[in-house]
Amino acid sequence: MARTDVRFRAAFNSLLDICNTRKVGDSxxxxxxxxDELGVSRTVVRAALQGVHDKAIIRWDGRDKAVLxxxxxxxxxxxxxxxxxxxxxxxxxxxWVLRFDVPPETVLNITQxxxxxxxxxxxxxxxxxxxxxxxxxxxxxxxxxxxxxxxxDFAVELSDFxxxxxxxxxxxxxxxxxxxxxxxxxxxxxxxxxxxxxRIDTNFQDFSRLDEAFHTTINTAFSNRFVFEFQRxxxxxxxxxxxxxxxxxxxxxxxxxxxxxxxxxxLRSGDPKIAERAALSHLETSKLTLLRSLKxxxxx
Amino acid sequence: MARTDVRFRAAFNSLLDICNTRKVGDSxxxxxxxxDELGVSRTVVRAALQGVHDKAIIRWDGRDKAVLxxxxxxxxxxxxxxxxxxxxxxxxxxxWVLRFDVPPETVLNITQxxxxxxxxxxxxxxxxxxxxxxxxxxxxxxxxxxxxxxxxDFAVELSDFxxxxxxxxxxxxxxxxxxxxxxxxxxxxxxxxxxxxxRIDTNFQDFSRLDEAFHTTINTAFSNRFVFEFQRxxxxxxxxxxxxxxxxxxxxxxxxxxxxxxxxxxLRSGDPKIAERAALSHLETSKLTLLRSLKxxxxx
DNA sequence: ATAATTGTTTATTTAAATAAAAAACTATTG
DNA sequence: CAATAGTTTTTTATTTAAATAAACAATTAT
Numbered sequence: 001m002a003r004t005d006v007r008f009r010a011a012f013n014s015l016l017d018i019c020n021t022r023k024v025g026d027s028x029x030x031x032x033x034x035x036d037e038l039g040v041s042r043t044v045v046r047a048a049l050q051g052v053h054d055k056a057i058i059r060w061d062g063r064d065k066a067v068l069x070x071x072x073x074x075x076x077x078x079x080x081x082x083x084x085x086x087x088x089x090x091x092x093x094x095x096w097v098l099r100f101d102v103p104p105e106t107v108l109n110i111t112q113x114x115x116x117x118x119x120x121x122x123x124x125x126x127x128x129x130x131x132x133x134x135x136x137x138x139x140x141x142x143x144x145x146x147x148x149x150x151x152x153d154f155a156v157e158l159s160d161f162x163x164x165x166x167x168x169x170x171x172x173x174x175x176x177x178x179x180x181x182x183x184x185x186x187x188x189x190x191x192x193x194x195x196x197x198x199r200i201d202t203n204f205q206d207f208s209r210l211d212e213a214f215h216t217t218i219n220t221a222f223s224n225r226f227v228f229e230f231q232r233x234x235x236x237x238x239x240x241x242x243x244x245x246x247x248x249x250x251x252x253x254x255x256x257x258x259x260x261x262x263x264x265x266x267l268r269s270g271d272p273k274i275a276e277r278a279a280l281s282h283l284e285t286s287k288l289t290l291l292r293s294l295k296x297x298x299x300x
Numbered sequence: 301m302a303r304t305d306v307r308f309r310a311a312f313n314s315l316l317d318i319c320n321t322r323k324v325g326d327s328x329x330x331x332x333x334x335x336d337e338l339g340v341s342r343t344v345v346r347a348a349l350q351g352v353h354d355k356a357i358i359r360w361d362g363r364d365k366a367v368l369x370x371x372x373x374x375x376x377x378x379x380x381x382x383x384x385x386x387x388x389x390x391x392x393x394x395x396w397v398l399r400f401d402v403p404p405e406t407v408l409n410i411t412q413x414x415x416x417x418x419x420x421x422x423x424x425x426x427x428x429x430x431x432x433x434x435x436x437x438x439x440x441x442x443x444x445x446x447x448x449x450x451x452x453d454f455a456v457e458l459s460d461f462x463x464x465x466x467x468x469x470x471x472x473x474x475x476x477x478x479x480x481x482x483x484x485x486x487x488x489x490x491x492x493x494x495x496x497x498x499r500i501d502t503n504f505q506d507f508s509r510l511d512e513a514f515h516t517t518i519n520t521a522f523s524n525r526f527v528f529e530f531q532r533x534x535x536x537x538x539x540x541x542x543x544x545x546x547x548x549x550x551x552x553x554x555x556x557x558x559x560x561x562x563x564x565x566x567l568r569s570g571d572p573k574i575a576e577r578a579a580l581s582h583l584e585t586s587k588l589t590l591l592r593s594l595k596x597x598x599x600x
Numbered sequence: 601a602t603a604a605t606t607g608t609t610t611a612t613t614t615a616a617a618t619a620a621a622a623a624a625c626t627a628t629t630g
Numbered sequence: 631c632a633a634t635a636g637t638t639t640t641t642t643a644t645t646t647a648a649a650t651a652a653a654c655a656a657t658t659a660t
Binding site: 125126129130132134139157161164 | 386422425426427429430432433434435439454457458460461464465468522524525526527528529530
């Protein structure tokens with residue numbers, strides 16, 4: 001088989017449902033109407049109609065389509081399990097790289113990895129081509145891919161790049177009028193930070209997700225498709241690294257929460273200088289934490 | 301045939317050359333040595349050896365490999381034309397989009413385009429997957445790609461993003477010591493600008509390339525792999541747009557040269573404020589030119 | 601008539617098949 | 631026992647054919 005027939009199978013089963021909403025003897029809508037309802041092309045509808053016709057569930061001759069009998073459970077086609085989407089792949093791939101400290105310059109085996117992540121090989125290929133634009137992987141001279149990997153340089157450059165973008169975002173942000181929705185969003189975030197701080201001893205692990213939400217919110221101030229794309233990858237990398245780095249985690253997260261709160265105050269001040277200082281201070285801590293977590297991994 | 305055999309054909313012909321450097325009766329090096337010399341795997345070497353053996357050019361039995369006769373022109377395998385590389389594809393694709401003003405939301409036909417650019421369909425697929433990270437193309441719900449296209453928004457966001465990166469680069473640049481090689485590079489660029497200014501009436505079209513070199517040089521100051529990747533795409537887009545925009549070209553380029561010279565002076569001043577002002581002024585002009593060239597295209 | 605519907609053909613995408621190449625492993629020879 | 635050859639396994643790039651979409655032509659019903 002070339003393309004998968006999940007589409008046909010889904011359409012076939014939905015068609016059975018449609019038949020069962022009618023009484024025996026009733027006629028079915030036109031092919032175009034069915035195609036529209038099922039969200040597939042007429043080709044698929046006709047294939048499905050042929051299927052139910054072959055099973056003697058309907059009579060089908062030209063425009064005459066009438067239900068002959070009720071469809072049973074046994075008539076349904078089994079669903080073949082769907083493969084993971086490219087978004088799920090992104091998460092599991094980065095998780096694999098970061099969690100297992102896959103070393104730099106590792107040769108990536110498409111066949112094996114596509115099995116591991118249960119995606120089609122060409123989906124992985126496509127995904128890697130995208131990552132190559134971020135310099136995370138590279139095409140080898142004669143076919144194949146290598147993981148450029150999570151080196152110290154990579155972490156430094158990633159952090160620097162993140163800082164540049166975020167500092168620009170806050171320059172825009174402080175200028176926003178007081179009735180801009182961003183302030184409401186920040187207020188909510190502030191409250192969430194305070195809540196977490198109150199129960200930090202038991203729930204410190206919730207911080208990783210809050211950190212992600214915080215930086216994402218700030219970066220929306222620089223509404224730019226390029227920033228947006230980067231932000232996704234950056235936050236994934238920071239997110240996982242902070243999650244796997246267990247050393248001193250409670251204290252580290254408590255400190256970060258306090259930095260975030262100072263950061264929010266800085267933004268509220270309306271003074272770009274003050275905001276920038278608070279931001280820089282936090283971004284610098286983040287960078288150091290990232291580097292330290294690398295070191296911990298590499299020498300453990 | 302699955303993979304192309306260009307590799308084998310090249311190895312075969314090179315092997316003929318190697319045979320001809322020896323006298324009849326001489327023996328050939330080991331398979332590993334040959335593989336190393338030809339830059340291919342032993343599998344290919346053995347296939348090539350089998351080939352020359354079948355043509356009775358060598359005697360081959362285990363370790364015994366001896367030249368039987370000189371190879372002639374007729375023995376050589378014809379080269380099949382190679383497909384374009386992914387770098388060449390990048391250039392021709394963007395040239396196609398920008399030169400022919402392919403409208404936003406155009407559905408891209410992989411089969412047709414891969415023929416047009418003479419690459420394998422999956423090479424194009426992989427290339428588009430990379431571009432998707434820059435938001436230039438997008439995957440459609442049910443297969444296929446669409447060109448998100450060169451809209452006004454895209455141009456604005458691209459220019460803004462470029463400005464952010466470049467302004468950060470110059471912040472680093474002005475701090476560089478006087479013996480840093482960057483100053484020598486800028487001096488050379490300055491001279492090239494002055495030269496072009498002197499013969500602007502006839503050679504104004506050379507500016508596009510000089511502009512590219514200038515901005516690339518400045519951005520090397522922010523030595524960062526992410527910046528580097530972006531820089532490539534950004535400069536391609538600006539390059540082509542300026543090249544196709546013929547309105548007022550001579551004057552426009554003359555003005556830009558003068559801005560570049562002021563920009564260089566600003567950098568030399570060592571004062572971040574002055575440098576930034578000169579840079580911003582030029583970046584703003586660039587942005588407006590880009591937007592105007594869009595408008596010209598869309599309404600012509 | 602003509603709008604709606606079906607029948608048929610063509611085009612396109614993409615999963616699987618396949619051949620080329622690389623790499624790993626084993627056996628042999630000097 | 632080190633170098634070399636023989637063999638097998640693995641992996642990738644390209645081709646192919648199935649699945650789907652879309653376009654076009656023919657037919658039917660109002």
